[in-house]
Amino acid sequence: MKPAAFEYVRPETLADAVAALDHDDAKIIAGGQSLLPMMNFRLVQPERLVDINRIAELSQIEKTETGIRIGALVRHAEAAQSDLLAEHLPIIREAMAHVAHVAIRNRGTVAGSLCHADPSAEWPLLVTLLNGEIEILGGDGPRTAKPDEFFLAPLVTDIEETELVTGIHLPLPSAPCSMAFDEVAQRAGDFAVVAAGALVCIKDGQFAEVRLGLGGVFDTSVRAAALEEALTGQPATAEVIEAALPLAVEDLEPNDDLHASAAYRLSLVPVLARRVLTRAMKEAAT
Secondary structure, rough: OOOOOOEEEOOHHHHHHHHHHOOOOOOEEEOOOOOHHHHHOOOOOOOOEEOOOOOHHHHHHEOOOOOEEOOOOOHHHHHOOHHHHHHHHHHHHHOOOOOOOHHHHOOEEHHHHHHHOOOOOOOHHHHHHHHOEEEEEEEEEOOOOOHHEEEEEEOEEOOOOOOOOEEEEOOOOOOOOOEEEEEEEOOOOOOEEEEEEEEEHHHHHHHEEEEEEEEEEEEOOOOOHHHHHHHOOOOOOHHHHHHHHHHHHHOOOOOOOOOHHHHHHHHHHHHHHHHHHHHHHHHOOO
């Protein structure tokens, strides 16, 4: 099928983009990997498309005083190839290898993934795991949102129709840490059935900080808070991780769908948690 007729606007500044969104039915287009298929099936029929690809400042990856800022238009492939991200947040390169296929990685954007808000997608999980903030701009000026404020439900975010995501800020851990990512999907390139990311800091043989992010097991990406709390301050050993794994599924409510049953998703959580926590622990200990 073909999309319904629409007006096409291509601003070159953020101010012009915000002005173009001041319309009864306008949508942002960046990579178009989610929006265009929905338009082709006429699941959505916006009257105006605002193409932000000419706004150069949205394509930057840069180091700040406290972390890394990734612009909204950064493609998945660019994030995977970034030496800056590989040095400071190597989990991003690892996660990007799981994103769809080469063509989609070359066009799909960070902001597109965040705004699509699929609970199995990699970018929402990464922002949740890394305590990131989403930067948003609208007619009332800029604002930021934490992941638990931004992601409301599957495919639902706290962003107004007259706003756009301009980037994300990922703070760097205060101490040296190691990270690991893994996921299970039906086929390579599919959305994850379950995904997991870990960040581990070790000091004097103990877990100084532990984070475990999970995707595909709730309405949004989540952190395994009970497991994180149980491991922090404990000896950094595989046995301690194993004892804490049952806490990884606490309060999770996955859905049954065409890809997997809720029971299967829950059974995958401790498997992936063990993998990423153990790998991150071993790297942190070296």
